[in-house]
Amino acid sequence: MKANPVIAIHGGAGTPDRTLLTPEREVLYLQALQEALRIGWDVLQRGGSADDAVVEAVKSLEDCPLFNAGRGSVFNHEGIHEMDACFASGKGRLTGAVAGVRNVRHPIELARLVALRTPHVLLAGTGAQKFAEESGVELMPEEWFYDEYRYRQWQEARSQQEIWLDHGEKKWGTVGAVARDRFGHLAAATSTGGMTNKKYGRVGDTPIFGAGTFADDALCAISCTGHGEFFIRYCVAHEVAAQIRWAGRSLAQAAWNAIHGPLCLDGGEGGLIAVGPSGDPVLTFNCAGMFRAWITENGQMHAAIF
Numbered sequence: 001m002k003a004n005p006v007i008a009i010h011g012g013a014g015t016p017d018r019t020l021l022t023p024e025r026e027v028l029y030l031q032a033l034q035e036a037l038r039i040g041w042d043v044l045q046r047g048g049s050a051d052d053a054v055v056e057a058v059k060s061l062e063d064c065p066l067f068n069a070g071r072g073s074v075f076n077h078e079g080i081h082e083m084d085a086c087f088a089s090g091k092g093r094l095t096g097a098v099a100g101v102r103n104v105r106h107p108i109e110l111a112r113l114v115a116l117r118t119p120h121v122l123l124a125g126t127g128a129q130k131f132a133e134e135s136g137v138e139l140m141p142e143e144w145f146y147d148e149y150r151y152r153q154w155q156e157a158r159s160q161q162e163i164w165l166d167h168g169e170k171k172w173g174t175v176g177a178v179a180r181d182r183f184g185h186l187a188a189a190t191s192t193g194g195m196t197n198k199k200y201g202r203v204g205d206t207p208i209f210g211a212g213t214f215a216d217d218a219l220c221a222i223s224c225t226g227h228g229e230f231f232i233r234y235c236v237a238h239e240v241a242a243q244i245r246w247a248g249r250s251l252a253q254a255a256w257n258a259i260h261g262p263l264c265l266d267g268g269e270g271g272l273i274a275v276g277p278s279g280d281p282v283l284t285f286n287c288a289g290m291f292r293a294w295i296t297e298n299g300q301m302h303a304a305i306f
């Protein structure tokens, strides 16, 4: 089936501390988003697959210390970085995810390998780490993930005995991408360092298919960002798909309902990006802003924060 390629990416949603998000930093964020978007778009323009486009876009964001994923991941309670990621291809719902992995430069690449090389969907903790070592993905030393700002953020959270969303009053971060290629295939990818000072092997919504990430060629591809515990409880990504399938909603209506309905009433802050079998990408959030960029069916590029 022929289709017009489209792509959307996000770098997290939340309510920013305006004193931290100076105009200079805003420019840096927008530039990083536009660069990642272009990388994904180039893949689609060359006739590449949505699967490759979302992975390449997310890899670019994982290498950028501004975002809470890969290199810029937040510190957990033990002062280390444990990352979650999910890759979802709309073709046959081929999905792979990892939770709590360390030292992996591109967790999204590892997630995709779970889909391609194992009969499983989600690998966690020590097993996922073993798979990372065996699979040959690039591993980086702890210093690669060190960021002065994140370190201070963690010290503060620890001293107040709190667990922080990277968004909150502080800063946002989780990254994601969704795309449709010229053959009409859809894909989604999401990657995160989770929450600052998180404990006990905490896993968020990102690597959970149907919560933070989802793709089905017939319905939609979704990547979420926000307070993971809420997104898991409300099965947000799948909620969008279910409303399209069973209630006949448009992608835009379904996405709006999933983000602004019961999730929001219950205090679940965040947003999502989505693409469907036709039409432009849909981006929606229930907080002050979401780092985002997208390209529409007519090839127009957009980037915004608020």
Ligand code: ASP
Pocket: 012, 013, 068, 165, 166, 167, 172, 173, 174, 192, 193, 194, 195, 203, 204, 205, 206, 212, 224, 225, 226, 227, 228, 229
């Ligand atoms: N959803 C992510 C998590 O709860 C965090 C985020 O989107 O910033 O792990």
